[in-house]
Amino acid sequence: MARPAVILVGADKGGVGKTTVARTLLDYFSAHHAPTRAFDTESPRGTLKRFHSEITEVVDVNEVADQMKIFDTLGSAAAKVTVIDVRAGLLSSTLQALNDIGFLESAKKGQITFAVFHILGPSIASLEEITETSRFVGDASYFLVKNHINETSFFDWDPATYNSYFNQIKNAQEITVPKLNEMATEQVEVASVPFVQFVANKNLKNEAANYSFVLRGYVRHWLGQVWGEYDRVKLVDLVSPKIENTVRQVAG
Amino acid sequence: MPIRNSVIIVASPRPRVGKTLLARLLVDYYAQEGHPVQAFDLNSGDGALARFLPEQVTSSDIADVQGQMALFDLLVSADNTIKIVDVGHEAYESFFALAHRIGFAEEARRRGIAPVILFMISPDRPAANAYSILRGRFTRATLAPVHNEMLGTGQLRDRFPPAGRGAALLRMPALAPGLRKYIEQPPFSFSGAQLANAKNIPIDSHIELQRWLRRIYLEFRELDLRVLLADLQSSIRL
Numbered sequence: 001m002a003r004p005a006v007i008l009v010g011a012d013k014g015g016v017g018k019t020t021v022a023r024t025l026l027d028y029f030s031a032h033h034a035p036t037r038a039f040d041t042e043s044p045r046g047t048l049k050r051f052h053s054e055i056t057e058v059v060d061v062n063e064v065a066d067q068m069k070i071f072d073t074l075g076s077a078a079a080k081v082t083v084i085d086v087r088a089g090l091l092s093s094t095l096q097a098l099n100d101i102g103f104l105e106s107a108k109k110g111q112i113t114f115a116v117f118h119i120l121g122p123s124i125a126s127l128e129e130i131t132e133t134s135r136f137v138g139d140a141s142y143f144l145v146k147n148h149i150n151e152t153s154f155f156d157w158d159p160a161t162y163n164s165y166f167n168q169i170k171n172a173q174e175i176t177v178p179k180l181n182e183m184a185t186e187q188v189e190v191a192s193v194p195f196v197q198f199v200a201n202k203n204l205k206n207e208a209a210n211y212s213f214v215l216r217g218y219v220r221h222w223l224g225q226v227w228g229e230y231d232r233v234k235l236v237d238l239v240s241p242k243i244e245n246t247v248r249q250v251a252g
Numbered sequence: 253m254p255i256r257n258s259v260i261i262v263a264s265p266r267p268r269v270g271k272t273l274l275a276r277l278l279v280d281y282y283a284q285e286g287h288p289v290q291a292f293d294l295n296s297g298d299g300a301l302a303r304f305l306p307e308q309v310t311s312s313d314i315a316d317v318q319g320q321m322a323l324f325d326l327l328v329s330a331d332n333t334i335k336i337v338d339v340g341h342e343a344y345e346s347f348f349a350l351a352h353r354i355g356f357a358e359e360a361r362r363r364g365i366a367p368v369i370l371f372m373i374s375p376d377r378p379a380a381n382a383y384s385i386l387r388g389r390f391t392r393a394t395l396a397p398v399h400n401e402m403l404g405t406g407q408l409r410d411r412f413p414p415a416g417r418g419a420a421l422l423r424m425p426a427l428a429p430g431l432r433k434y435i436e437q438p439p440f441s442f443s444g445a446q447l448a449n450a451k452n453i454p455i456d457s458h459i460e461l462q463r464w465l466r467r468i469y470l471e472f473r474e475l476d477l478r479v480l481l482a483d484l485q486s487s488i489r490l
Contacts, residue, residue: 182317213324213325214321215317215321218317218354221353
C-alpha cells in the first residue's frame with residue numbers, strides 16, 4: 001500500500017510565483033502517472049483551481065470541515081499525492097494548524113510523506129520566514145525555491161546569512177526555477193490551461209488550439225528545466241517510491 | 253511539380269559567401285516554377301535580399317519575442333508556400349539556438365513541412381565546427397552543404413557531409429567575373445521576363461547568364477526531387 005504524500009507550497013508574500021510552481025508540480029506528477037489532487041486555499045476561486053479544475057478543490061485550512069476533507073481522506077483517496085497551495089503569508093500558520101491536528105506527528109512517524117516547497121521572495125523577510133517554519137518541519141523534505149519571475153537581480157543575500165537560514169532545516173535543498181518569457185506566461189494565462197496542455201497546443205476542451213509555436217517552445221523548454229530540477233531532487237521517489245519512472249516526453 | 257511545403261534556410265556563420273545570391277536564385281526559381289514563395293531577410297541593417305526582390309521579401313528581426321513569433325510561427329504554417337530564409341552571419345547563432353530550443357525541425361515535420369538547411373561552406377575551422385553542431389542538433393532537417401564555386405573551396409567537402417532526408421551537396425557554379433556586374437544591381441530578378449528584357453546586357457553575356465542559371469536551377473530541381481522522394485519513402489515506410 002503506497003504511503004500518501006502531502007506537499008505544501010507556500011510563500012511569505014504574494015507575487016513570488018507560488019501557484020506557478022504548484023502548477024508545474026501538478027503537471028510533473030501527472031507526467032509521471034502519479035495520481036494527484038490539489039487544494040487551493042485562495043477563496044473564492046483560486047488560480048490553481050482555474051488551471052487544474054478537475055483535480056483541485058478550494059478549501060480553508062483553518063476550517064475543521066476542510067481539514068477533515070484533506071487529511072481524513074489521505075489514506076483512502078485514489079490520489080496518493082496531495083498538493084496544497086497555501087495562501088501567501090500563511091505558510092507558518094498553516095504548519096501550526098497541521099501541528100495542532102496531529103498531522104506533523106503522523107509525518108514524523110513515517111505514516112505520511114511530507115514535503116514543503118517554500119517559494120522565496122527577493123527580500124530578506126523571505127529568509128526570516130524559515131526561522132518560523134523550521135520549528136515545525138523536522139525531518140520533512142524542505143525545498144527552498146528560487147523562482148526567477150522578473151529581471152530583478154535576485155537573491156543577492158550575503159551567502160553566510162543565506163547558509164545560516166538554510167542550515168536551520170535538516171533536509172533543506174535548493175531548487176531553481178528559471179524565468180519564463182513574459183509573452184509566453186501571458187499566453188498561458190489567457191489560455192487557462194495547464195502548462196503541459198499549452199505545450200501540446202490544446203485548449204480547455206482538449207481540442208486543437210492555435211497557440212504560438214514559438215511561445216509553446218519557450219514553455220516546453222522552461223518546463224523541461226523545472227522538471228529537471230524535480231528529477232535532480234528525486235521528487236518522484238519521494239512521493240511514490242513504488243511508481244516507475246515512466247515519463248511522457250512532453251518536456252524538453 | 254506538386255505543391256509542397258518547404259522551409260529553406262540559407263545560412264553561414266561567415267559573411268560574404270554568397271548566401272544572399274543563393275536566396276535570390278531560390279526565390280526566382282520557385283516563382284518561375286509557379287510556386288507561391290515567400291522570403292525572409294535576417295541580415296541586420298543590410299536588407300540586401302529585400303532590395304533585390306522587394307515584392308517577395310520580408311525583413312525579419314529575431315531580437316525580441318514578437319519578432320521571433322512573427323518569423324517562426326509563420327515558418328511552421330503549412331500554407332503551401334515555399335519559404336526561403338536568408339540568415340545573415342550576425343543572426344546565425346541566435347537563429348539556430350532559437351530554432352533548436354523550440355524544436356523547429358520537429359514541429360515542421362509534424363505539420364508536413366520539409367525543413368531544409370543550405371549551409372554555405374567556407375574554408376575556416378569555425379564553419380566546419382558550426383556545421384557539425386547543426387548536424388548534431390537538427391537531425392530531422394535536411395542539411396545540405398552548398399559549394400559556391402566562386403569561392404573555390406572544393407577540397408573541403410569532406411568536412412561538410414550531407415545529413416538528413418534527401419540531403420546532398422549543392423553546387424553553385426562560378427559565374428564569370430565580367431558577368432557579375434549585371435546581376436549585382438538591385439532591384440534584380442532572374443525570372444525569365446526580366447532577364448530577357450535587360451537591355452544593358454550584351455547578347456553573348458546574356459546567353460552565358462542563362463546557361464549559368466540553368467545549371468543552378470537544375471541543382472535546385474534535383475534537391476527538390478531528392479527531398480520529395482525521401483519524404484515519400486518515409487511515409488510509405490510508416
